[in-house]
Amino acid sequence: MGLFTTAAQMRPIPRSTRFVNGAVSFWFREIGLPERRDPLPGSADYDVCVVGAGYTGLWTAYYLKKARPDLRVVVLEREFAGFGASGRNGGWLSAEFAGSRERYAESHGKGAMIALQRAMMSTVDEVISVAETEGIDADIVKGGMRLVATNAAQRERMVEDIEYLQEWGYWPDDIHLLPDDHGSPLAVHEAVASAYSPHAARVQPAKLVTGLARAVEALGVTIFEGTAVEEIRPRQGAARPAVVTEHGTVYADHIVRATEGFTSTLRGQRREWLPMNSSMIVTEPIPAEVWDKIGWEGREVLGDTAHAYVYAQRTADDRIAIGGRGVPYRFGSAQDKDGVTQPQTIAELWRALTRMFPDVADVPVEHAWSGVLGVPRDWCPSVHMDTGSGIGWAGGYVGSGVATSNLAGRTLRDLVLGRDTELTRLPWVGHQVRGWEPEPLRWVGTQVIYGLYRSADRRESKTPEEKAHTSRLAGLATRIAGR
Template sequence: MAHRTAYERHAPDPRLVERALAGSRHAVFWLEDAGARPAYDALTASTRADLTIVGGGYLGLWTAVHAKRRDPGRRVVLLEAQAVGWAASGRNGGFCEASLTHGEENGRSRWPEEHETLTRLGAQNLDAFEADVRDLGLACEWERTGTLAVAVEEHQVAWLRDEPGHRDRAAVRAEVDSPLFLAGALDTDGNALVHPARLALELARVATELGVEVHEHSAVTGLRKVADGIEVATDRATVTSGGVVLATNVFPSLLRRNRLMTVPVYDYVLMTEPLTAEQRAAIGWERRCGLGDLANQFHYARLTADDRILWGGYDAIYPTGGGVHVRHEDRPASHARLASHFLATFPQLEDVRFSHRWAGAIDTCTQFTAFYGTSHGGRVAHAAGFTGLGVGATRFAAEVVLDLLTGQETERTALRMVRERPVPFPPEPLASVGINLTRWSLDRADHREGRRNAFLRVLDRAGLGFDS
């Protein structure tokens, strides 16, 4: 029999939800908070380069930085369709996790023989990320805080009992005080927090200081192999280079073979106004760790540098027919549901107001973590499908795509995770049917003490299931 979730059982008065959202604006807090930013000229004259990078998000920017550090004399051109960091890289939650596989369970189930290697490489990547923040002077509000996973339903308590860093109810509430938290597990080292938009802008600054030529408002319209390399075309000019990296995230791939490899799933976010000293004292959270619950439809939360609370997750909406469009970003029902769940979690903060609400499209693939590949005789490399956990993984992926362009096997390119492609999504309308049935089934499992129905069990057996 279905039961109400903790967020439903403790739902606040709808008038409190309406009041909390009344002054919010549909705007991305991080992009506003980053302040004035440099503008990079569009590409208007055809040119040549050693490496052309398509995409000005984290993957493209890390690829540019790594490429120049590997070979300072290499001429690198980066083309961004709009503005650096405006999409997923500027609007995510700012969790920089060590995991390269979207969590231990997903990694163990898909690449069990590589689990120890992937765990080691992920930890090394996070440490190297921290070293880069320090050595490159990236002003991105880096905090190595760790994460706290919390159980909010009785059946979830057992899932945490044998986890390192286990906390019983009293101990977890001493970390972050919520009447909904029944148990927890604290990972003190596997996550850092960053300011997403500032990270993107800082990477662009470092890239240009290293000599990378960055061009905004330069959407790439096509690729073709020519006698002396790969020609990358925009509406106004072309770049011909020996190597190309495609870092276009959720947007339609320039490679036809990858058009069905990812779908956009919209994730919704709220940001509170800065908490007062009294409000902070009411919830604790002195460790400032990242926070997430254990439901299939999970929530995530964190503090900002000025003590706002970012609260996101739960709804993961695939727009009918797919496609990325701004009209999908302001969804009153999702933001109201988030606000209700926030006030159920922290009833002591019933006077808090939300200043910003927004959404972003996650590049989801069927293995729930990045896939890789090459084309055009090995001269074009790509990575996509980070599925919402790309802040740290994009740094690793940048090394992978540069390795792939060399044509030499490295520890990274030898990984089965890197060599194999996930199962593509079916074309529409089958994609909408399957994705929405999966979402309905996950919601049903959350209302039935985690029990997965026959459809989810079939997906699990086929290697397409996901348990957050």
């Protein structure tokens, strides 16, 4: 598909009479936008100040207060809790971990990376357990993860990826190729191979993040919304670390930066993490007779193995929500305010949806939205606490943050409290990488990378089975990206 989509290309897409583009996300439209909490009333002093009320910040505050109820913890948020990726993502609570396993193994050894992967698997159950304990109804169903290949090159890559993962912490029961006669009720059109992992659950992201915010407040954490952070200042001599906002300055012994895709908006952080755009559409509720053809009774989260991949879920009220990268990056790290999605991205996602499920071609699209996630230069997530400056951070999840943010929150708890634990010894702790190139290099590079990935997908879809291999264009894109 070209860079631009014409009105004629958009016309075939059925859109609901209730169609909305933006408005943060369908997830928040479903539950209603939350009533805003008060902004910071003025300068203040706390033990721990968390910047960002998404999953990472809220999990960090939650576990700190559970461990040390006497700690004075505050969370500062520019918009409202869950406004960013935490309230807009695809609802994949999975053990997937982004980043090069070899890079982490170089510094800590292969065993440490395997331990990190096993920790991710247990994190899925940890999130489910906390949701149950705190009474957070987030439509969670642990149906596992299904991956499909729709051409021979994807099938070959799927087999190779499974073999690779089974060398890095996945055992055969943790991810495996499904036999041709596996009898799954989920029917994906033209699927030539499928894989399954039990370590995943479907969630409603906005329900999870708003419920978590309520649980954090119930523990005694203060959340100030409508409070834009301008700068985070490290400890300097006798001067404590500080967070400078439009409403005053917060001083604290420890500051946790939990801003993920919005990190580039902070002073001095413009090239730290690339704000990568990801987009979604959701259908109207699908009729029962169509579900009889599709199946999907197990509510697995669903993805494909294309280079420009998509991810999907069957929602609690029987819609299909599907997402992908769309237009991945805006020049100068520009970010949308309200999640409005470009027409060509809506068209791309609709075509992906109807390729997988032709029977939903007449079901109208009810909502489209976008958001940003954080991408480090080496595409590897990290968590860190610098005891000298008093500043810590976590993020760079590259689209796999629903579970990873929980692991990060528990790890930051231990780092802030000065504990030496299995979590603080995991290899992503302290991982640092150089910043992204200045503009226009990072914009050009991103366009080239995703253009190559899409070209690779097109080539693979047209290659005869007997000649099918992963396109060299994809390998070139990966090398340019530095992944």
